[in-house]
Amino acid sequence: VIRPAGLARGAVFLAVAVAFPFVFGAHWVVNMAIFTLMYAALATAWNMFAGYSGYISLGHVAFFGMGAYATAIVFAHTSIGSGYKPFWFLPVIGIGVGLASVPVGWIALRTRAITFAIVTLTLLFVFQNLATNLRSITHGSSGYALPVPTFAVATYERPFYFAMLGVLVMSLLFAWQVRNSKLGLMLFAIREDEDKARGLGVRTTGAKSITFALSAGLTAMAGSVWAYYLTYIYPQYAVDPLVMIGSVLPVFLGGRGTLWGPILGALILVPAQQYLAYKLGASELYLVGYSAVFVAILLLLPQGIIPSVRALAERWRYRGARLEAEAARMKERVA
Amino acid sequence: MHTVVQAVVLGVLTGGIYALMSSGLTLVFGIMRVINVAQGALVILAAYASFELFSHLGIDPFLSILLLIPAMFLLGVAAQLVFIRSLRGDYAPEMSLLVTWALALGVEGLLSVAFSTTDRTTLTSYADKSWTIAGYQFSEPRVMAFGVAAALLLGLYALLRYTKFGRSIRAVVQNRASAQLLGIDPDRVSALGFGVGASTAAAAGAVYGVVYPFNPGSHYDLISRLLSIIVLGGLGSIGGAVLAALLLGVAEAVVAVEISPTWAAFSFFVVLIAVLIVRPQGFFGVQERTL
Numbered sequence: 010v011i012r013p014a015g016l017a018r019g020a021v022f023l024a025v026a027v028a029f030p031f032v033f034g035a036h037w038v039v040n041m042a043i044f045t046l047m048y049a050a051l052a053t054a055w056n057m058f059a060g061y062s063g064y065i066s067l068g069h070v071a072f073f074g075m076g077a078y079a080t081a082i083v084f085a086h087t088s089i090g091s092g093y094k095p096f097w098f099l100p101v102i103g104i105g106v107g108l109a110s111v112p113v114g115w116i117a118l119r120t121r122a123i124t125f126a127i128v129t130l131t132l133l134f135v136f137q138n139l140a141t142n143l144r145s146i147t148h149g150s151s152g153y154a155l156p157v158p159t160f161a162v163a164t165y166e167r168p169f170y171f172a173m174l175g176v177l178v179m180s181l182l183f184a185w186q187v188r189n190s191k192l193g194l195m196l197f198a199i200r201e202d203e204d205k206a207r208g209l210g211v212r213t214t215g216a217k218s219i220t221f222a223l224s225a226g227l228t229a230m231a232g233s234v235w236a237y238y239l240t241y242i243y244p245q246y247a248v249d250p251l252v253m254i255g256s257v258l259p260v261f262l263g264g265r266g267t268l269w270g271p272i273l274g275a276l277i278l279v280p281a282q283q284y285l286a287y288k289l290g291a292s293e294l295y296l297v298g299y300s301a302v303f304v305a306i307l308l309l310l311p312q313g314i315i316p317s318v319r320a321l322a323e324r325w326r327y328r329g330a331r332l333e334a335e336a337a338r339m340k341e342r343v344a
Numbered sequence: 345m346h347t348v349v350q351a352v353v354l355g356v357l358t359g360g361i362y363a364l365m366s367s368g369l370t371l372v373f374g375i376m377r378v379i380n381v382a383q384g385a386l387v388i389l390a391a392y393a394s395f396e397l398f399s400h401l402g403i404d405p406f407l408s409i410l411l412l413i414p415a416m417f418l419l420g421v422a423a424q425l426v427f428i429r430s431l432r433g434d435y436a437p438e439m440s441l442l443v444t445w446a447l448a449l450g451v452e453g454l455l456s457v458a459f460s461t462t463d464r465t466t467l468t469s470y471a472d473k474s475w476t477i478a479g480y481q482f483s484e485p486r487v488m489a490f491g492v493a494a495a496l497l498l499g500l501y502a503l504l505r506y507t508k509f510g511r512s513i514r515a516v517v518q519n520r521a522s523a524q525l526l527g528i529d530p531d532r533v534s535a536l537g538f539g540v541g542a543s544t545a546a547a548a549g550a551v552y553g554v555v556y557p558f559n560p561g562s563h564y565d566l567i568s569r570l571l572s573i574i575v576l577g578g579l580g581s582i583g584g585a586v587l588a589a590l591l592l593g594v595a596e597a598v599v600a601v602e603i604s605p606t607w608a609a610f611s612f613f614v615v616l617i618a619v620l621i622v623r624p625q626g627f628f629g630v631q632e633r634t635l
Contacts, residue, residue, distance in 0.1 A: 065438040116617055119624040123437040124579060127379060127571050128620065130441075134568035135613045142606050250564065254449075257442065296453030303446035307439055308430055 018269070023178065030170050039166040043173050043238065045279040050177040050231045051256035052263075052271030057184040058224035059257075060266040061193060062217055063200035064125050067253060068117070068132030069228050074140060074248035075106045076229030077236035081153035082146065084237075092158030095237045096172045102233045107226025114221035118214065121203070133253060140244035152243040155236060169238040176234060177272075180227045185268055187223070192216055200266075228256075254303065255282075262306050264313030273314060278302075350480055351597040357483075359593025360490040361548055361555070363586040364497055365566065366573040368544030371500075374517040374580035375537040376530075378428055378440040383545050384566035385448035390416060390549025391558050392455060395466045405466050405550045406492060412546040420542025423447065424535045448563055455560035466553040489551035496547050497586065500540070504582075513537055517580065565609070572616040578629025587627060591615070 026046075030039050051073065059066050079102050084095055117128050140147045147153065160168055187193045195216040198206035207213045236242050259274025282299065289295045310317065369383045380386075390412050397403040397411070427447060431439050465471075473484040504510035515523035516533045524530055552558065573592055577584025592612050600608035619626065 063435075065435075065441070067441070116620055119620055120575075123373075123377065123379060123441065124575060124624070126438050126441050127575055127579075128616075130381075131568055131571050131575075131613060131616060134564070135610075138610050138613070142610065250445075254442075254445070261442075294453065294457060296449055296456065298453075300446045300448075300450035300453060303449065304427065304443060307443050307446065308427065311431075311435075311439060 015268075019181075022272075026174055026177075030164075030167050034164070036166060039170055041280060041283050043166060043170050044283065045275055046170070046173040046177050047231050047235055048255050048259055048279050049272045049275035050173065050180045051228060051252070052259035052275050053177065053180040053184050054224045054227035054231070055256045056260045056265065056267075056271045057180070057187055057227075058220045060260055060271075061187065061196040061200065062220060064118070064121075064217065065257075066117075066129045066221075066224075067126055067257070068113075068129030068136075069225065069256060070248055070250070070253040071113075071132050071136035072106050072110055072225040072228040073232035073235070073252060073256075074136055074244075075109065076102050076232030077242050077247045078140065078147055078153065079105065079229070080233040080236045081155050081242055084155055085153060089156050089158060092160055093168065095155075095233070096168070096175075099172070099176070099230050099233055103226040103230040106229030107222040110222050110225035111218060114218050114225070118217050118221065133248060133250060137244055137248040140248055147244065150244060152241060155240045155242075157240050158237075166238075169234060172234045172237075173231070176227065176230045179230070181268070181272070183223055183227060187220065188268060192219065196220060197266075251299075255279075258303060258306060261313055262310060264315035264317075267313070267315045270313055270315045346479070347601050348598060351601045352594050353480055353482065354486070355594030355597030356590055357486040357490045357593075358555075358597065359590035360493040361551060362569060362573060362593055363589035364493040364544050365548040366570045366577070366585040366589055367497060367500060367582045368541035368548075369570055370574040370577065370580055370582055370585045371513075371544075372538055372541035373574065374582075375513060376428070376440075376516075376534040377437040378538075379437070379444065379571075380538075380541060381441055381445040381567055382423075382448040382451060382563075383541070383570060384563035385451035386416065386420075386542055386545035387549040387552055387566055388455065388558055388560065388563045389451055390546040391466070391553035392459060392464070394550035394553050395464055398466050398468070405468060405554050406488060409492065409547045409550045412550055413543045416542045416546030417539040420539040421535050423542070424538035428538065429531065429535070448567070452560045452563060459560065461559050461561065463557040463559050464553070465557045468554060471554065483555075485551075485554045489555055492547065492551055496544070500544070500582070503540075509533075509536065569609070569612055572612045574626075576616055576619055576626050578626035581626075581628035584626060584628035 029042060033039065033042075051069075055066070055069055058064065058069075080095055080098070083098065087094075089095055113132065117125060117132060120128050141150050143149075158168070187196070195206070195211045195213070198209070198211050199213055199216065203213055232247070236247070239246075255278075259278050260271045261274070262278060263270030263272065263274030281302070285298050285302075286295050289298055312320070365383060365387055369380055372378055372380050393412055393415075394405045394408045397408045398405050403411075427443050428440055431443065468485065470484045470488075475482045475484065475487070502510075504514060512523065512528045512533050515526065515528055516530050516537075520530050523533075569592070573588045574585050576592065577586070577588035592615060595611045595615055596608045599611040
């Protein structure tokens with residue numbers, strides 16, 4: 010069901026996002042915008058699995074790294090043409106990593122709740138370890154260089170900006186489609202009570218695996234654009250716990266399980282984070298500030314902005330109705 | 345054969361230290377369904393504290409344990425009161441994972457500010473000494489570290505088995521609601537239990553610093569191993585964690601000599617994955633329901 014309000018929201022967002030790099034051309038602004046879009050896409054993809062199903066995956070950044078490495082490996086040996094070729098290659102990365110994530114998901118999804126969170130967190134370390142150790146494939150800790158595209162210097166970031174926007178829009182469309190389909194209903198049922206859902210005939214394993222793969226594929230596409238933008242990747246940056254936190258935090262801030270929450274969260278967090286990094290400079294102090302923000306969001310806003318605002322609006326409406334009823338009663342008594 | 349036996353010896357000695365660290369982690373999970381991702385960071389914090397006490401005041405790292413245990417106990421209780429207690433609701437366990445992850449980052453950041461990110465080791469006079477028994481090398485600090493870890497694990501066992509506090513902990517682990525009906529305050533037990541968990545990190549950290557080089561980022565290496573250990577042992581089972589720690593310690597050491605040191609850390613994950621395929625609840629765990 011396409012609701013007019015939702016369509017309008019999407020159209021406004023897309024219009025603003027498309028116009029943005031033409032209005033603000035400064036390199037550092039577009040650079041920041043690219044990272045904002047990246048975390049918005051990562052958060053949306055993560056939320057599609059974790060927010061909808063209640064399975065908190067802390068290993069998604071492994072797929073981000075797989076996307077980054079796949080791109081690096083392919084284009085280290087293949088010409089990038091005029092520079093746009095890696096972008097056309099994105100769907101292949103998405104589908105490839107999505108398929109590769111199926112056995113990973115199969116193993117991890119044998120566990121539930123907190124054990125799943127722990128197992129996926131160890132997956133993060135598994136992939137970081139693999140990226141360092143499989144030297145013949147990944148060049149180990151010396152990293153991988155990608156060819157540098159010959160985009161015009163004045164608007165160098167623009168192609169990456171639009172590629173990242175494309176990944177975000179695609180994630181958003183998938184998240185919306187899943188929400189409005191039977192798959193979404195299955196996932197919400199799993200979130201509420203998995204055993205009951207299963208008892209009622211929901212194919213829980215299938216629903217979880219499909220969404221896990223979709224989410225992993227989208228995450229990998231963000232990783233692919235990221236790798237091409239940076240043109241140099243190392244194991245500890247491609248599979249970075251901080252990127253993992255960066256994709257989880259916007260979801261908690263904006264609202265788990267909501268459609269726009271992750272994007273709202275990223276729009277607030279990423280510019281704030283970049284400002285913090287710029288202000289505190291030294292990466293060590295930055296880490297302290299980051300962890301403080303992280304704790305504050307989890308402890309003060311565990312529900313997230315969108316659900317909190319919604320609850321507030323609900324209460325407001327309820328209060329209005331109650332006042333009206335009271336007024337009517339008073340009138341009756343007077344009459 | 346000689347090298348394999350030597351590797352097994354080394355693995356058991358290393359596994360003992362891991363067992364101590366993971367016993368606190370799994371105990372905390374048993375009491376309050378909280379996975380303390382900061383356990384590794386607490387170990388590193390203790391390693392730095394012990395390093396400083398040794399290099400400035402000349403206090404032997406093994407003696408500094410006596411100072412570090414009460415200090416870290418208080419720190420753990422405070423952390424539980426400030427950061428963990430307020431987490432309620434369906435997702436409290438997962439939220440606790442993220443909150444303690446944030447705390448780990450905070451500790452890492454503060455340690456990097458204070459000590460920079462270069463590697464340190466607590467270099468005692470006996471650091472390089474070793475005993476040779478029947479042709480096998482027993483490194484002195486490693487044997488002492490194992491001894492301390494084993495003694496503290498026995499102490500923890502005695503605490504849980506024979507004291508009133510230990511009984512109340514076990515009661516809360518078994519059934520929180522029933523424990524409460526019997527007059528135990530689960531919140532109090534949780535706070536003190538978190539303190540006990542942090543104390544195991546304190547002791548383990550002091551001995552860790554003698555045996556291994558460490559830097560503020562080392563906590564990721566530790567926590568990835570500790571998480572594998574407690575999942576393998578079955579969440580909440582201290583006996584399971586000790587067994588898993590020894591097993592994985594041996595696996596790591598044997599892989600290091602027989603295959604390659606680069607793949608040693610990876611043996612943890614291979615064993616973990618194999619176990620998840622066969623028995624997702626670990627050695628002594630029970631199958632978990634959602635929420």
